[in-house]
Amino acid sequence: MQELKDRILAEGEVIGTHILKVDTFLNHQIDPAFILRMGKELADRFAGAGITRVLTVEASGIAVASAVALSLNVPVVFAKKKQASTQSDVYTSQIYSFTRQESVNITVSKKFLPADDVVLIVDDFLAHGEALKGLVDIVRQSGAGLAGAGIVIEKLFQRGGAALRAEGMRIETLAAIERMEPGKIVFA
Incomplete structure (x- = not known):
């Protein structure tokens, strides 16, 4: 999605070689109109797949997942x-958060x-694939x-998507990054 790539180049901040900060429009401050356009694009890519529900993990994926679900007219x-404490009958999977440097159970x-x-499954980022693997585990359960x-930004060099694709999973990405460093982002 060219508009997303343009926004990443204009507003994104690369920290080191592995962190892309896009908090001006995606995961801190949200540009609602842009989120809706991204949601429609992802929904269009899965049109005809018979989707009845969109699943994400809190918190940054919720806005885009809601936009996708709105376009598909299904719940998220x-x-x-x-x-x-009000949840008793749940599916659970353990994931490792590289951002937070800790393991968490998602339910x-x-x-x-x-x-x-x-x-x-919809999420804002795909890097190592831990969150996505956990969500896949929950769907399988x-x-x-x-x-x-459907992924907004995939960091190809962190190989999470490659591993899941090798298992036969369909992954659609709006912006795939081959490599990055401060001042430079190379898209696939």
């Missing part, structure tokens, strides 16, 4: 990083992910079908 569910209430669903994953 987000995995919680801390199980609420989804079973009532929000029935076995007859066809799920599209539920017995639901998996249409694939």
Whole structure:
């Protein structure tokens, strides 16, 4: 998506060689109109896949996942990083957060992910693939079908997407980055 690449180049900040800060429009401050356009683009890429539910993990993926779900006219569910005291019957998967440098258990209430669903996973970033693997695990636990994953920004050099694609998973990415360093971003 050229508009996304342009925004990344204009507003993104590369920290080191692995962190891309896009907090002006995606994961701190949100540009709602832009989020809706990205959501429509991802929804269009999965048109005809029979998607009945969108799944993401809190918190940064929620805005884009909501935009995708709105375009598809289906509900969106987000995995919680801390199980609420009101949640008792849940699917759980452990993921490692490279951003936070810690392992967390993500949970989804079973009532929000029935076995007859066809799920599209949506997230803001794909790097090592830990969050995506955890969400795939939860979908598999539920017995639901998996249409694939829609990702806003994929850092190809961190290989998470390659590993999941090798397992046969369909992943659609709006902006794929081959490499980056301060002052330079190279898109695929």
